[in-house]
Amino acid sequence: MRESAQVLAEVPTQLSPQELIGTLVEQGMLTDPASPRGRLLNAAARLFEQRGFARTTVRDLAAEVGILSGSIFHHFASKEQILCAVMKEVTIFASARMRSAAESAGCPQEKLRACIQSELEAIHEQAVPGFSILVMEWRSLSEESQEEVLQLREEYERIWLDAIVAAKCPGDDPALVRRLLVGALSHTYSWFEPRDRGLTIPELADRTFRIFTP
Amino acid sequence: MRESAQVLAEVPTQLSPQELIGTLVEQGMLTDPASPRGRLLNAAARLFEQRGFARTTVRDLAAEVGILSGSIFHHFASKEQILCAVMKEVTIFASARMRSAAESAGCPQEKLRACIQSELEAIHEQAVPGFSILVMEWRSLSEESQEEVLQLREEYERIWLDAIVAAKCPGDDPALVRRLLVGALSHTYSWFEPRDRGLTIPELADRTFRIFTP
Amino acid sequence: MRESAQVLAEVPTQLSPQELIGTLVEQGMLTDPASPRGRLLNAAARLFEQRGFARTTVRDLAAEVGILSGSIFHHFASKEQILCAVMKEVTIFASARMRSAAESAGCPQEKLRACIQSELEAIHEQAVPGFSILVMEWRSLSEESQEEVLQLREEYERIWLDAIVAAKCPGDDPALVRRLLVGALSHTYSWFEPRDRGLTIPELADRTFRIFTP
Amino acid sequence: MRESAQVLAEVPTQLSPQELIGTLVEQGMLTDPASPRGRLLNAAARLFEQRGFARTTVRDLAAEVGILSGSIFHHFASKEQILCAVMKEVTIFASARMRSAAESAGCPQEKLRACIQSELEAIHEQAVPGFSILVMEWRSLSEESQEEVLQLREEYERIWLDAIVAAKCPGDDPALVRRLLVGALSHTYSWFEPRDRGLTIPELADRTFRIFTP
DNA sequence: GATGAATGAGGATTCATTCAT
């Protein structure tokens, strides 16, 4: 279905989420959200994020897309495979999005800020819901599935590390900075309300950026 | 059972974890780990942390303490009540530990570093098994139970905020710094291996401290 | 499923129990006894009557229709819902039966006698298994379910009251007469043996009728 | 404990329920309501009547008298034995009460009316709660226990039959009349509210009497 | 691709009963 991560380089910069998804679908990297499989994945992403994987039943999933629970197994071999597929799609989309954001940045500092904002948008925006699942439900995945997702994630993490190195974060340990940022940013899912009159996502990105850079 | 958080002030500084637990048990703040209820709570903390709440069965719990599953309900009304009790005990113990650590620090900078180290120790050391549950299984708790734990957590967070304010972290938003730290530190559970020949906990605390302060 | 009690008026008089059930099934008032749900309801009626609701397990029920206990919850949300459904079906069937019996009676006296006999047949005959459950297991039903059954029962009780009023029972309190009759007749379940060489149901109906009328 | 039913003859006429209980306790026919066993029986009678035998747990019982569930088995070998004991005590008390009521009646008609009123009082009055259990929970009793209670009940039923025969009820089948009355009267537990501003117990007895006699 | 009935192992929970203290 998807051959290589290099294909992503062809994705033009500065697309809207919808356009980006459209492009990736055309390239066969993402499932068409209008297809039965795509609607299932979107519903799963939404429910797994809201209720958690263990607390979401196959029946909930089926009801959400208007089919019966038995029919789900025409699309996926198991519930865990659905989680795995969600994580893969989320990873692919987030990678494309990050690359696009990182490339359009002027200076190294701006690049890191763009990465932070891109990840925050992935976590909180409805475009491809489910990013927080990557962290929160990691342990619900079998080791084999973890391996699959990890491979897809490599490019994503490479972009991050490049940005951190270039921005010269303190502590001269880019990997540690990234790890702290993963936790810090994914945890925003639990407390940050983008719809609040308070902080916006760009503002939150900005403040986080300033805390992590000297 | 426990009247007020002020009582904690009586706990002397610089005790070993075992001594601290002993003191808190004597004050009626913590369940005696040697009692049936205490052994159950310890086993639950361990298993919930390792396997997750949903993937731990009541039978697993019972087997761990050498009783039958039905006997558990002599001590707790439901599985969720066990999770709630674990979180409360963990919070109480971690609070006492943090206060003790913060008080023994010389300067403001040192105080924040001590807080970071204390929380890392809580997450990774066996002294406070179950600390990571507070973050990872938060959504497995009913809203009423969340409220109960939240009240106990207030003092803990107050110590943190005081330390952050005093240390003059950049970004002049102590609450945000704390939130990012919660996520960053709790996520270390997923990747940091204290038993590795690599980083030790004090070292990790030190590096994290330097990243978060100018 | 069933729109209005008036539909019952269309049921022709003097059908055999089987024919009456067939007619009601066609009208969508009753579950088809040949369907899985119908077989389950019949088995439940039988077992609840014999052993009582509390002493009948979901496994007993499943075994009776040749499925596994888990499969029951494909058809009903809970054990109590099965009891509720049984009571509703019994009420609908008994109502149709009573109306048919009352309408075919010549004079007022005969009408009351027909009602008594109809209820006795409902209690003791296999045609309406489960009628005694209505009285004996009433308290096993949640209040919401009681309300549902009560509404269906209205027509049944109206026929009774009409018959009592017309027959001019002594004591000029038709509601009281009906209440005493409910208890008196349902209690026959505990002592009357229709298969005995002694009293037949028509004879018992006749004697009861004579005791309750001057 | 109690040697023979003849002893009952010594009970004087026209005592208050409390006095009657006192007398029977002195004669060793009834358990002292102030003793642990007596308080347990009273609590059981109350709860079995309110919730039903199956829906009342041994823990409920224990809580009601302020002991722990395990302690109950110092007084009774099993839960069923408690039900049996309740039924026996209720039967003994109701017998004494009926005899007393029947003996103080002037004419045969009045005697039957007194029986009806006495049974209604047993069902609805708080003096010895639990009379309705005799009918409603009969099937919760093992056959051996049923036999025991049945023997105690003989005298009670003899008084009833005598009264019915003497009052010349219609239908010339005193046993049938009694059976209908058992059902009719015990069922009043489900609908009659003695504390209502409506019917009083003597009034209800009167009306019932007039319906059952020409 | 979808249905819906069934599976069957496993889930939390209940509860009468036992027994050492």
Add this chain to the structure above:
DNA sequence: TATGAATGAATCCTCATTCAT
């Protein structure tokens, strides 16, 4: 007699998964 911890079988119910239609 009372306690309270423990038993253990049984209870209702859940849910991912299968499969004939």
